[in-house]
Amino acid sequence: MGRVIAIANQKGGVGKTTTAINLGAALAMEGRTVLLLDSDPQGNASSGFGVQGDGQATTIYEVLVGEQPMEAAIVRGTVEHLDVVPSAQRLVGAEIELTSVIARETRLLKSLAPIRDRYDYVLIDCPPSLGLLTINALTAADSVIIPIQCEYYALEGLTQLLNAVRLVQQNLNRDLRIEGVLLTMYDSRLNLCQQVAGEARNFFSHRVFQTVIPRNVRLSEAPSFGKPVLVYDPHCAGSESYRALAREVVQNAEEG
Amino acid sequence: MGRVIAIANQKGGVGKTTTAINLGAALAMEGRTVLLLDSDPQGNASSGFGVQGDGQATTIYEVLVGEQPMEAAIVRGTVEHLDVVPSAQRLVGAEIELTSVIARETRLLKSLAPIRDRYDYVLIDCPPSLGLLTINALTAADSVIIPIQCEYYALEGLTQLLNAVRLVQQNLNRDLRIEGVLLTMYDSRLNLCQQVAGEARNFFSHRVFQTVIPRNVRLSEAPSFGKPVLVYDPHCAGSESYRALAREVVQNAEEG
Ligand SMILES: Nc1ncnc2c1ncn2[C@@H]1O[C@H](COP(=O)(O)OP(=O)(O)OP(=O)(O)O)[C@@H](O)[C@H]1O
Numbered sequence: 001m002g003r004v005i006a007i008a009n010q011k012g013g014v015g016k017t018t019t020a021i022n023l024g025a026a027l028a029m030e031g032r033t034v035l036l037l038d039s040d041p042q043g044n045a046s047s048g049f050g051v052q053g054d055g056q057a058t059t060i061y062e063v064l065v066g067e068q069p070m071e072a073a074i075v076r077g078t079v080e081h082l083d084v085v086p087s088a089q090r091l092v093g094a095e096i097e098l099t100s101v102i103a104r105e106t107r108l109l110k111s112l113a114p115i116r117d118r119y120d121y122v123l124i125d126c127p128p129s130l131g132l133l134t135i136n137a138l139t140a141a142d143s144v145i146i147p148i149q150c151e152y153y154a155l156e157g158l159t160q161l162l163n164a165v166r167l168v169q170q171n172l173n174r175d176l177r178i179e180g181v182l183l184t185m186y187d188s189r190l191n192l193c194q195q196v197a198g199e200a201r202n203f204f205s206h207r208v209f210q211t212v213i214p215r216n217v218r219l220s221e222a223p224s225f226g227k228p229v230l231v232y233d234p235h236c237a238g239s240e241s242y243r244a245l246a247r248e249v250v251q252n253a254e255e256g
Numbered sequence: 257m258g259r260v261i262a263i264a265n266q267k268g269g270v271g272k273t274t275t276a277i278n279l280g281a282a283l284a285m286e287g288r289t290v291l292l293l294d295s296d297p298q299g300n301a302s303s304g305f306g307v308q309g310d311g312q313a314t315t316i317y318e319v320l321v322g323e324q325p326m327e328a329a330i331v332r333g334t335v336e337h338l339d340v341v342p343s344a345q346r347l348v349g350a351e352i353e354l355t356s357v358i359a360r361e362t363r364l365l366k367s368l369a370p371i372r373d374r375y376d377y378v379l380i381d382c383p384p385s386l387g388l389l390t391i392n393a394l395t396a397a398d399s400v401i402i403p404i405q406c407e408y409y410a411l412e413g414l415t416q417l418l419n420a421v422r423l424v425q426q427n428l429n430r431d432l433r434i435e436g437v438l439l440t441m442y443d444s445r446l447n448l449c450q451q452v453a454g455e456a457r458n459f460f461s462h463r464v465f466q467t468v469i470p471r472n473v474r475l476s477e478a479p480s481f482g483k484p485v486l487v488y489d490p491h492c493a494g495s496e497s498y499r500a501l502a503r504e505v506v507q508n509a510e511e512g
Pocket residue numbers: 011012013014015016017018019040044126127128184185186213214215216217219220221223266267268269384407408409410
């Protein structure tokens with residue numbers, strides 16, 4: 001029974017895509033089957049696996065707006081056991097195009113239903129906004145991972161995100177849970193990082209992942225080779241931390 | 257005659273808000289009059305000046321959606337010669353609410369017209385998306401500053417952004433120009449940074465600002481005190497670089 005996890009935060013540049021790609025790769029390299037859904041018009045999760053959606057006939061855009069079957073958009077990723085549903089630039093129009101469609105918030109949920117059980121995990125990379133693409137992801141998901149950078153603005157946006165999660169729980173997806181809050185780009189030498197991490201643990205307590213992702217330049221180099229960091233440099237700090245995160249996610253799933 | 261400059265890039269976390277706040281402060285500290293317009297629902301530019309929009313009766317939301325006069329939303333900033341039009345969380349609904357409104361792309365242009373000449377510069381901080389809030393900013397602006405982080409994903413999103421700028425030039429604002437591309441969070445020790453900076457200069461040539469903003473932790477500490485870095489730590493590398501940027505912007509304006 002596939003677990004669907006959305007990776008969301010409307011604050012930009014906090015490591016959503018980096019987490020989707022590398023958590024996905026770590027789970028796949030441990031033998032789980034993974035589907036990575038790129039629902040960000042920027043298409044960074046697609047290109048992080050060397051997949052270019054713009055040239056593809058069926059992408060997440062055709063599935064959400066054109067009601068194509070999700071199956072038709074699936075592409076094999078460069079990592080075994082991992083498939084990708086790519087995004088494309090044309091997805092940028094979806095927010096406006098979906099506005100007046102009936103049941104616009106459940107398009108993703110419905111299109112995912114026929115195929116979700118083929119995978120152990122479905123990860124959905126979200127754009128940096130709380131618009132219809134992110135709402136669709138939260139409606140389709142069992143749980144949500146919230147990456148936060150250890151910076152001041154990161155804490156500011158959390159109330160808005162939690163409000164959006166609560167609205168989805170009350171109106172669209174009663175069972176949506178918070179899988180965890182993930183501290184990213186952590187630099188232990190910086191006071192600001194330690195302060196923000198402390199406040200996040202006060203605010204969220206046990207829902208903050210034990211695993212903390214350090215700032216590690218290999219993570220930002222890997223996408224230019226179209227590979228997850230676990231393939232680009234398997235023994236760097238970035239790879240170690242995403243493997244640890246994968247173990248934590250699997251353990252949470254098994255403890256239910 | 258006020259120059260209106262939008263600060264836009266749909267890629268998240270590239271330094272849009274940090275540039276809006278600190279370029280604004282640097283211009284004001286050199287005696288120019290500045291209006292900072294926060295059109296991001298996250299409200300980071302507002303809180304970077306210690307202004308909380310949520311409790312305010314009139315914010316950018318009431319101006320864009322409720323057709324209130326811009327004048328009613330203006331708040332004095334903590335820096336002399338600098339006023340702020342704050343955002344509020346409720347702005348997150350504006351993208352959907354504006355979709356079916358007549359002339360939805362020119363709401364900001366029209367509300368800015370009565371007051372723009374009171375300021376030498378109007379800076380508009382944009383959210384990380386190419387939706388109606390950013391389109392409104394590009395339609396109201398004389399020029400746009402494009403901050404880019406020296407990372408791989410930064411180059412990927414540029415074509416999408418340039419397409420959006422071209423569409424606005426062709427349909428809504430013929431005179432919109434690119435004020436410049438600003439390299440941010442530059443760390444000269446990293447190969448990736450040097451590579452991306454080189455590619456940006458190839459792609460944009462003379463339109464890349466001479467000034468490069470270094471990665472500097474003081475820039476990320478300042479917002480937690482509700483102050484621009486030029487007030488928080490006037491002699492750090494971050495302050496120096498934003499003062500240099502202000503001089504470059506003023507020089508460009510005077511050379512026309
Ligand atoms: N732990 C890390 N250490 C160093 N660099 C990182 C780390 N995580 C992410 N990055 C880099 O920081 C930038 C932002 O990360 P990423 O694109 O994953 O964030 P995002 O939240 O998906 O952004 P957006 O809001 O635009 O979708 C990228 O250039 C990425 O390569």
